[in-house]
Amino acid sequence: MQLRPATPADLPALARLGRESFVAAFGHLYRTEDLERFLAEYRTEERFAAQLAEPAVLVQLAEDQGQLLGYCLIERGHGFAERPAPQPRRPVFLSQLYCAASATGRGIGAALIAWAIAEARAWGADEIQLSVYSENLGAQRFYRRYGFAKLADIDFWVGNHRDDEFLYGLRLTGAGG
Numbered sequence: 001m002q003l004r005p006a007t008p009a010d011l012p013a014l015a016r017l018g019r020e021s022f023v024a025a026f027g028h029l030y031r032t033e034d035l036e037r038f039l040a041e042y043r044t045e046e047r048f049a050a051q052l053a054e055p056a057v058l059v060q061l062a063e064d065q066g067q068l069l070g071y072c073l074i075e076r077g078h079g080f081a082e083r084p085a086p087q088p089r090r091p092v093f094l095s096q097l098y099c100a101a102s103a104t105g106r107g108i109g110a111a112l113i114a115w116a117i118a119e120a121r122a123w124g125a126d127e128i129q130l131s132v133y134s135e136n137l138g139a140q141r142f143y144r145r146y147g148f149a150k151l152a153d154i155d156f157w158v159g160n161h162r163d164d165e166f167l168y169g170l171r172l173t174g175a176g177g
Helices: 008-029 032-042 045-053 108-123 137-145
Strands: 002-005 057-064 067-076 091-099 127-133 149-158 161-171
Touching: 002 108, 008 032, 008 045, 008 057, 008 067, 008 091, 032 149, 045 057, 057 108, 067 108, 091 108, 108 127, 108 137, 127 137, 127 149, 137 161
Parallel strands: 091 127
Antiparallel strands: 002 057, 057 067, 067 091, 127 161, 149 161
């Protein structure tokens, strides 16, 4: 497995994996119209292209023999207002970390989270934040293994459907002024 930054040439595969992995993990929770609305807004080539064009956004791919197996998207300088005080001065938002269903258990998530933490530290972030579905116990265990802790209850909208989510954070000691 290799990790590398996403490029515009990766947009079709990235959008496909973004859609497929979200549907595999959560598609059963939503009405068709809510799921389609979410996917049409957040998991398209155009959306990923706009994100790649943002200097604050980094997208890292995990691939093996040219096949995209996972990706991680972080946004420097973005945090959640719902976070209890004290607010971080230089947050990083871990927006997406997904693996192909056929690739789980191969260390892809571990490699991508290590990349995200290293990038946040290199940027001088004082905290990484993410949201995780309240009933996704496997993801919660995964993030806790890396030192993330629950900070607050938040909402996540898929179309007109509200999910109960948890805001998780990882304080980065010795980071940024």
